[in-house]
Amino acid sequence: MANIEAVAKQAGVSVASVSRVINGAAARADTEARVRKAIAELDYQPNSAARALKVRQSEQICLSFDDLANPAYIAMTRGVGRELSATKYRLILSSAFSSVEEIVKHLQTMGRGFADGLIISPIYSDERITKLISALHMPVVLVGTQPEGLDVDNVYVDSSAGIAMAVEHLIQTGRTKIGLINGPLSTKPGVRRKAAFEKAIKAAGLKFDKASVIQANTFSPEAGYFAFSEIADFSKFDAFICANDQLAAGAMKFASENGISIPGDIAIVGIDNTDMASLLHPTLTSVDLKAEERGEIAAQLMLDRLANPDRAPKRITVEPKLVIRESTAKK
Amino acid sequence: MANIEAVAKQAGVSVASVSRVINGAAARADTEARVRKAIAELDYQPNSAARALKVRQSEQICLSFDDLANPAYIAMTRGVGRELSATKYRLILSSAFSSVEEIVKHLQTMGRGFADGLIISPIYSDERITKLISALHMPVVLVGTQPEGLDVDNVYVDSSAGIAMAVEHLIQTGRTKIGLINGPLSTKPGVRRKAAFEKAIKAAGLKFDKASVIQANTFSPEAGYFAFSEIADFSKFDAFICANDQLAAGAMKFASENGISIPGDIAIVGIDNTDMASLLHPTLTSVDLKAEERGEIAAQLMLDRLANPDRAPKRITVEPKLVIRESTAKK
DNA sequence: ATTTGAACTGTAAACGATTACAGTTCAAGC
DNA sequence: GCTTGAACTGTAATCGTTTACAGTTCAAAT
Secondary structure, three states: OOOHHHHHHHHOOOHHHHHHHHOOOOOOHHHHHHHHHHHHHHOOOOOHHHHHHHHOOOOEEEEEEOOOOOHHHHHHHHHHHHHHHOOOOEEEEEOOOOOHHHHHHHHHHHOOOOOOEEEEEOOEOOHHHHHHHHHOOOOEEEEOOOOOOOOOEEEEEOHHHHHHHHHHHHHHOOOOOEEEEEOOOOEHHHHHHHHHHHHHHHHOOOOOOHHHEEEOOOOOHHHHHHHHHOOOOHHHOOEEEEOOHHHHHHHHHHHHHOOOOOOOOOEEEEEOOOHHHHOOOOOOEEEEOOHHHHHHHHHHHHHHHHHOOOOOOOEEEEOOEEEOOHHHOOO | OOOHHHHHHHHOOOHHHHHHHHOOOOOOHHHHHHHHHHHHHHOOOOOHHHHHHHHOOOOEEEEEEOOOOOHHHHHHHHHHHHHHHOOOOEEEEEOOOOOHHHHHHHHHHHOOOOOOEEEEEOOEOOHHHHHHHHHOOOOEEEEOOOOOOOOOEEEEEOHHHHHHHHHHHHHHOOOOOEEEEEOOOOEHHHHHHHHHHHHHHHHOOOOOOHHHEEEOOOOOHHHHHHHHHOOOOHHHOOEEEEOOHHHHHHHHHHHHHOOOOOOOOOEEEEEOOOHHHHOOOOOOEEEEOOHHHHHHHHHHHHHHHHHOOOOOOOEEEEOOEEEOOHHHOOO
8 A cells, every 4th residue: 555655756746745735735736736646546545543643633532322222322423423524533432331340441441542532421420430531631521410520521411400391291281190210220310310300399399209219220111111010009100200211112012011091091201302202102202301412512512622622621501301292191 | 641662761671571561472570560560650551543553453443334313223333333342443433424425435534544444334326335445455344235346245134035024924914905115216225125025026926016115215204104194095005014114113103193003904014123113002013134133243254354354255144034013913 | 137035845853652683681401 | 600592672673644944946026
């Protein structure tokens, strides 16, 4: 494969001139023409490793999250990808972590300068992760709740506000016996949603009952199905908020198989407003946490930070939005 | 940031020794200990660009496909990612192409050696792409139908056989007036599914009517919904095969909104057997094209090829499987 | 024709690793 | 203590770029 020296020789100029033509610096018209011709003749492509070594930039941005099966993260990836596609930066994906160990290991290999920046949306909270992130010699944008002692660019969505909206909406449509199908408490969203739910219930003037929170052990449809199947007495409830749409979909499946009418007997609201929400039957009321938009914003923050390394960390807050559909129609 | 020379100085050895310790070559126990100590003290991480330049390997594999919104590709990504996660290779994602132009442009920048291999699953067929792939100085694994004149590693699923299974199943459950909601004819799957459908209908002894093929203009739920909404006379049909699950989901939504009973009036079978198939109402019979498995196999082929650059191209065929659910229950 | 300064070009030194090759150390066997 | 060969270590060249700096060209102004 031809290198820059071969091109220079072919064009009868110096390597410096070739480099300048490639990188758009000024050159005499005929110099440029000869270089371009030589490049075409030799089918030359600059070596990106050599360039990265010299200019100390990889032109790659790494996106890291925990669960490639979760549509919310896919949406986020789409947002990041779209924002990056018009730039020189490439998107590297690191995902499918099953444990905190793997995340830590991954973050450790991050230090090798193969990426210019890291956009990370961790759902597990662990001190080691916090420590490693702050030791990273690289710009970091954190999507999600910022842990204690970390001060990096951050895009945040107030999911508590979203849950409050959901509770309010359920009350307005005549429900008072509201439950929560929550995700695992080992995750940050799990912890936060539970707290937000309790707060919202109390704020609405209802009394909070611990038994109204049902823990699923993953954020999957299967877990939602199982959670519903474990409920002994559905008469205690007239509505459920589910910690994400997938749990909601699973729960609705159990309901339809077991003659529980939605929204007649039980209203359901999901979280994330993923594509499936409008395809389920009945269509699913869901709190849109704007994953795609958060991805876009994260990418913008990263690009901004890369252009401007010394500015103070920013935090951008995204407002959730309740999208009302059939699954919470008035009784 | 410390480099290998700083480590060497700190440890009182040569850079060569440091490099050898890092890369696992033999060293005296006390040399190794001192190097490791220095590495820890300086928080040293080898520079991957320098390494890539010298050893002529980027340790990155690029996965490229057209539509990040399509769950089938997400599943494929999961397969590739899982297979790669135990290796030294990182996964780069290139996606969200909207046009052939973008794909071509992308493939052109591919030549720069930032990846050691390319796994590509193109849905648009275009001569330029074929040409560029064969001009690529890099191992390529193609997921999908291999175009004329390309001879690279290939993982292939016989979707025609899958469609034949679907037709057969529909006939067995008492349907004879079968339609196809097809994807765009500008894509390879669109073209192939149409041909496969016609062939399967004839093979089953039914007579093929051109009007039974309805063209959607994307592979999305919206397009499926719209396709169904354009059907003037549903009495001409008692079943539809949809070119993917998303089209099927959209069609089913239209049906449920318009009092068309599934499977009572119309049976539906999807293609891809994505996660949503079992969550829809009724649950969706679907032809599993094994996207995740194809991703795994593609990654294996790539790793094998990287370890063994001179072997002849292989083609691996995956068998589709019909997963029967409620949407095609007997009348 | 000469001056002048802008515009361009070439030389050579980096960037940070790997590795061939030659030189050194070291334990074992005498 | 000496020889021997294996095991280890260090020197220095190399990978393919970019870019500071010095040198050259060239058109316009005198």
